[in-house]
Amino acid sequence: MKRRKVGNMLGLAVLSAVLDRPRHPYEMAAVLKERGKDADMPIKWGSLYTVVANLEKHGFLEAVESRKDGGRPERTVYGITSAGREELEDWVRELVGTVEKEPPRFQAGLSMVGVLGPDQTIALLRQRIEQLTERIEAQRAMLEQLRPLLPRLFLVEVEYDLAMTEAEERWTHAFLGELTSGAVPGIDAWRRYHETGEIPDDVGELLEEE
Known part of the structure; x- marks a missing residue:
């Protein structure tokens, strides 16, 4: 398995959550839970903001706007980049097509x-x-x-x-x-x-x- 810049499964899940449209991290988490992704892969929700920041750092996500609703803190909305799409597709190809020893x-x-x-x-x-x-x-x-x-x-x-x-x-x-x-x-x-x-x-x- 190749060494990825953002290697945990939450990174893969986040990229999939913004594939259809940009979202802020809170929306990403809501969408992933709604789709049951926490049952399909190991996800540590406490790492979500760190993972989003790392994906942006490596060019897989980009901030597209900031929203402020009432007295709530400003929320940054992230969209997937072309590099992010390539990373997502390559990652899924690897997971589906490559056998990896994962002792339960x-x-x-x-x-x-x-x-x-x-x-x-x-x-x-x-x-x-x-x-x-x-x-x-x-x-x-x-x-x-x-x-x-x-x-x-x-x-x-x-x-x-x-x-x-x-x-x-x-x-x-x-x-x-x-x-x-x-x-x-x-x-x-x-x-x-x-x-x-x-x-x-x-x-x-x-x-x-x-």
């Missing part, structure tokens, strides 16, 4: 699940499956509500999110089944370690080899 928190937890023991892991996976099932039901309901209202082009990110949640639920179910049936290699040694606090000889040999 669940993967990080799985990499260290040995510290918990199999019984606690089984309980936690059951808990996770319940939450995944609830999320899937909510995502499906959302899609059913939105499909009559919006073209599919505006729903593909919701479809993707649902597909990823369903895939995680299937994998978690399968792994849970292996744990509960005892089919995972080394599960007995794993359980003995958590019962006795002693590292089994076969595990100790593997650690020494590393």
Whole structure:
């Protein structure tokens, strides 16, 4: 992935918010929340004004006017520049066409699940499956509500999110089944370690080899 002058996802969102017309930062935030962009990408709203300033600094936004409504502070309205349009399009091309390793928190937890023991892991996976099932039901309901209202082009990110949640639920179910049936290699040694606090000889040999 290329190093960008303004690299956080809020920068991408801001550029998209002013693509149709100039807006001041407050309007940008309102539009992005209305479009649900905070669900599609990690957004830190407290950084909005800093990100807007950086986009202007690098020539992706330009101040087009200042507005003053009553006793409110003056608000600067920003429009996208030709360089900003090029940056936005290039950024989207990169996100869609380039595979990037983005390890989720669940993967990080799985990499260290040995510290918990199999019984606690089984309980936690059951808990996770319940939450995944609830999320899937909510995502499906959302899609059913939105499909009559919006073209599919505006729903593909919701479809993707649902597909990823369903895939995680299937994998978690399968792994849970292996744990509960005892089919995972080394599960007995794993359980003995958590019962006795002693590292089994076969595990100790593997650690020494590393």
